[in-house]
Amino acid sequence: MVSRRLSRRVSRAIRLFPGRAHIALFSLSLSVGALFVLAVFGGLVAYAVRSPAFGFFGDPEFRFAVGFTLRATVAATLCAGLSSLGAAYVLAFYDFPGKRAVEIVLGLPMLVPPLVNGVALLIFFGPIAGPTLSRLGFPVAFNPAAAVIAMWFVASPFSIRMFRQAFASADARYSSLAGTFGLSPLARFFRVQLPLARNGLASGLAMTWARTTGEFGATAMVAGVTRLKTETLSAAIFLSMSGGDLDAAISASLVLLAVSAVAYAAIGLAGEATRVA
Amino acid sequence: MKAKHRLACAALFALATLAFGEGGKTLIAYAGTGIKDPVTEIAKRFEAKTGAKVELVYGNSGTLIGQLELNPKGDILMPGSMAFVEKARAKGLVALVSGPIAYHVPVIVTPKGNPANVKTPADMARPGLRLIFPDRKSTALGPLAFAVFDGLGVTQAVEKNVLAYVETPQKVVAAMLLGQGDAGIIEASNGTASADRLEIIPIDPAINHTEVLPCATLSSSACPDLAKAFLDFAVAEGPAIFRAYGFKTAL
Numbered sequence: 001m002v003s004r005r006l007s008r009r010v011s012r013a014i015r016l017f018p019g020r021a022h023i024a025l026f027s028l029s030l031s032v033g034a035l036f037v038l039a040v041f042g043g044l045v046a047y048a049v050r051s052p053a054f055g056f057f058g059d060p061e062f063r064f065a066v067g068f069t070l071r072a073t074v075a076a077t078l079c080a081g082l083s084s085l086g087a088a089y090v091l092a093f094y095d096f097p098g099k100r101a102v103e104i105v106l107g108l109p110m111l112v113p114p115l116v117n118g119v120a121l122l123i124f125f126g127p128i129a130g131p132t133l134s135r136l137g138f139p140v141a142f143n144p145a146a147a148v149i150a151m152w153f154v155a156s157p158f159s160i161r162m163f164r165q166a167f168a169s170a171d172a173r174y175s176s177l178a179g180t181f182g183l184s185p186l187a188r189f190f191r192v193q194l195p196l197a198r199n200g201l202a203s204g205l206a207m208t209w210a211r212t213t214g215e216f217g218a219t220a221m222v223a224g225v226t227r228l229k230t231e232t233l234s235a236a237i238f239l240s241m242s243g244g245d246l247d248a249a250i251s252a253s254l255v256l257l258a259v260s261a262v263a264y265a266a267i268g269l270a271g272e273a274t275r276v277a
Numbered sequence: 278m279k280a281k282h283r284l285a286c287a288a289l290f291a292l293a294t295l296a297f298g299e300g301g302k303t304l305i306a307y308a309g310t311g312i313k314d315p316v317t318e319i320a321k322r323f324e325a326k327t328g329a330k331v332e333l334v335y336g337n338s339g340t341l342i343g344q345l346e347l348n349p350k351g352d353i354l355m356p357g358s359m360a361f362v363e364k365a366r367a368k369g370l371v372a373l374v375s376g377p378i379a380y381h382v383p384v385i386v387t388p389k390g391n392p393a394n395v396k397t398p399a400d401m402a403r404p405g406l407r408l409i410f411p412d413r414k415s416t417a418l419g420p421l422a423f424a425v426f427d428g429l430g431v432t433q434a435v436e437k438n439v440l441a442y443v444e445t446p447q448k449v450v451a452a453m454l455l456g457q458g459d460a461g462i463i464e465a466s467n468g469t470a471s472a473d474r475l476e477i478i479p480i481d482p483a484i485n486h487t488e489v490l491p492c493a494t495l496s497s498s499a500c501p502d503l504a505k506a507f508l509d510f511a512v513a514e515g516p517a518i519f520r521a522y523g524f525k526t527a528l
Contacts, residue, residue, distance in 0.1 A: 224440075
């Protein structure tokens with residue numbers, strides 16, 4: 001019944017857009033995709049509203065998890081952004097022997113499962129670099145710094161990739177034109193290339209931040225899930241779920257969902273604003 | 278054409294018989310990740326004996342209960358401790374409970390050679406140690422360890438020494454193998470695979486706290502008789518299998 005109505009609608013669309021039937025089909029896939037995601041998260045919201053467990057909002061442990069998540073993800077995103085800027089610039093504009101190998105190495109943290117990243121980081125900050133770092137007064141493993149480093153490590157392939165696209169898609173003619181006006185390469189970078197890539201860089205940072213917020217496997221492995229010390233919101237959801245406290249897990253998920261949606265929309269709006277200006 | 282059709286039907290029927298076993302019955306069993314190996318073995322032997330098929334779903338005990346609450350289907354629940362069966366019972370998910378099949382027994386674990394010389398739970402209160410424990414709310418073992426410290430009156434001193442809490446006792450083992458921390462507490466069975474690279478020190482039974490590993494059938498079961506048969510089989514044959522994997526079955 002539904003499928004007959006659907007096929008009728010599709011055939012009408014084909015008649016309405018001669019030679020552009022594929023656009024009608026693509027629009028259909030767009031709306032079906034959006035509706036499905038909306039239905040899935042709508043279900044989560046509906047379930048949370050039906051059996052609310054908001055008692056934990058006053059819980060110091062929960063408030064710590066929210067604050068720690070914000071601090072750690074922002075720090076990790078800034079670290080990833082700063083460390084990726086130069087790498088992405090070189091990858092976007094220069095060719096050099098072994099470039100492909102470097103690209104693969106930098107992309108590895110994105111390819112392997114988070115838990116493998118975590119084990120590798122724990123080996124590095126444990127037996128390999130741990131004793132030296134401890135002697136220098138900077139023990140990393142199972143400390144809050146480990147959470148930031150794990151998120152940075154896992155998210156940096158995203159920032160490098162997005163930044164590189166941002167640089168590469170900026171119109172190269174402006175840059176060479178600035179060169180003919182006598183701007184030094186450094187001045188060209190700061191006054192032409194960086195502003196031109198602004199929107200791409202901003203959305204790259206947004207994607208990087210999203211990745212750090214959802215990160216759990218690597219962080220839990222190298223930083224632990226110590227309450228009031230290294231517990232992120234993702235870890236809180238995992239621990240509530242493991243403890244059989246479904247309602248708390250769902251409510252915490254809702255907070256993470258709301259914060260992410262608002263931040264994502266805000267970054268999008270900021271991008272629009274700079275484009276208009 | 279018709280002959281081909283009939284052949285295909287016969288082949289499908291044969292496949293279905295193979296896949297679903299005698300009577301075509303399949304049990305779905307939910308089990309804690311910490312007892313994965315012995316439960317897999319029990320299921321395999323039950324399948325060999327009855328011809329029924331057992332589908333195993335592993336996860337943290339609490340996660341399993343969450344999954345069941347959202348999607349109540351399946352026949353057997355074997356979580357890490359009685360506390361989780363009680364939790365599932367309170368939500369109306371459990372029909373019959375039997376056991377114990379084995380016990381959760383906390384033991385001390387240290388890196389090879391025990392450089393910090395931790396021999397008893399009371400030693401863990403010594404200032405300056407770096408300790409790693411399974412999480413105190415979401416695991417079966419974390420609360421047991423701290424019940425021991427509570428009994429000795431050293432909980433506050435031990436808490437000052439905590440380097441990290443991790444999600445499972447297995448991760449305490451992993452951290453010790455990587456040289457992190459001076460000591461921790463795990464379940465007796467967790468250390469068996471790497472016993473030669475760690476020190477495993479039993480805790481005096483007079484001060485130790487243990488936990489029963491039960492088996493339960495689910496109220497959602499579509500074939501409660503077969504589920505009951507599995508329960509009886511697990512209680513009868515389970516202890517020997519759990520013993521083979523390093524669990525304690527008598528206290």
